[in-house]
Amino acid sequence: MMAYLRFIGLCSLVACFFVGCAPENSAPKEVSPKTQKISYTERVKQTVPAPQYNKSAQDVSNRLETIAKNMPHVKDATAVSVGKYSIVGLDLEDNLDRARVGTVKYSVAEALHKDPVGARALVTADTDLVQRINNVNHDIQDGKPVSSILQELAGIAERIAPQPTKIVPKQEKPS
Template sequence: MIRILTLICAVGLLFGCQPANKPPANESAPPKNQDVPRTERVKQTAPNRKQPDNPPAVADRLVKIATDMPQVERATAVTAGGYTVVGIDVDPTLDRGRVGTVKYSVAQALKEDPQGANALVTADVDTVQRLREMADDIRNGQPIGGVTDELANIASRIVPQPSKEVPKQEEPPSRVEQEKQNQTRNPKPAR
């Protein structure tokens, strides 16, 4: 019995005299009753690449983006005075709906580029030819003022401005007017 008591006391002393399992002072955890600050994920961004600011370089960049799209054979772009219009040449055998889909795809690809975000896209053959001539004129040193006016004219044709007058909405005829119209259309037979 004395041996059992001695054994129990020795085991108690061994477990009772062990130091508390505390982390070092510089790594101590905050007390449980305080709010723990939440960690937030921050999207890391790379520095923006310097984009060319001169209109011919912007136009060349947008042409490259447009020609990388499927079913676009050639493209031309003119940038002047805050306007950018991109003309695309597609296979002439494509139907009108498919051409619209290609134009939409090109416009979406251009929107992903900061300099093409507001660019207008056209596949009209005559307009694309005018754009091509304007791009040649710019490369040949023609003053940009005349080109800006013509480009604004093209842009207004691609995106027509809403008229200042709001069209009136027709109201349905009243019940009395409806009955009068029905009587004049279907007269009652004489008895």
């Protein structure tokens, strides 16, 4: 009985060997150019970053307004840009409570800071400051003197991010 099982096991092993090693009866596959060996001397196309152009202050303001308007709970936005700095005023939905206003304002500020031109933007939802920003926009369009516009923007920026009242003078190291 043992010899019979060995004989059957040996026969099945030989049969599996011949069946497994039999050539496939199909036409030879053509080698496509993509599957051919790639030489290491081929050059890969490099991507070039988009050129950075100096945009006008109005273009920057329009871009920041668009980003702010696309945020949830923002009805309207207005922005003023001077150099690298911008001030963005938000007109939010009327039914928002104070905590939600702060959250929306923070979300807009975060979205603006992710944008390269909005990295230094101050954001406010105070209705008085938003009206003042609108007035500054109208003054710029009307061609008012730059000095008065800059003074108004400085006042707005100071109300958004007030300076510390107590300034500690730098101590000199004894020599």
